[in-house]
Amino acid sequence: RKEVEQDPGPFNVPEGATVAFNCTYSNSASQSFFWYRQDCRKEPKLLMSVYSSGNEDGRFTAQLNRASQYISLLIRDSKLSDSATYLCVVNRGGGYQKVTFGIGTKLQVIP
């Protein structure tokens, strides 16, 4: 089983739709979690950290479910500019804060 698993998509959704992605992780000792956004042929950039209590930033909501070992990202009122690949990132912690990246979920918002 991969350390971090994501559905690669693509998810094609109309503008204004709500879309959700899940990401599962295998190491129950993982300490911190993130969603990064990567535009085509560009570097990843942090979208948001994921906290146990959940967190929201505008149209984006991230949730963590430790019992089931998954994190989720919800995007409301999708915009064309949301089209990108969303990378799930899990930090195992320890002496070296090692992170594992998922393969990413590709979102295409269509007019």
Add this chain to the structure above:
Amino acid sequence: DGGITQSPKYLFRKEGQNVTLSCEQNLNHDAMYWYRQDPGQGLRLIYYSQIVNDFQKGDIAEGYSVSREKKESFPLTVTSAQKNPTAFYLCASRNPRDLGHEQYFGPGTRLTVT
């Protein structure tokens, strides 16, 4: 503006040649990382450095070498021993004291070896 720079953006080499990719940061970060990204795979860690003059192998270090002589710089050499060097290479840095653990990425170098 603070950030990470990688150059060049595109690099073409013939098989059998060593090539060095540059990575420079002015964020005053202690930790720096090299990843490669291939289609259908997540970023994979090649080497990392937590402090000047120290570096450790990541998950796929074979065929690569690095140096960390200055805090700002972490060049990666792709040697002829790397079996499949064509990839998108990303350098990142992080402040280990940052509780958010965010990594900041450079714009990447696309290496094509023929």
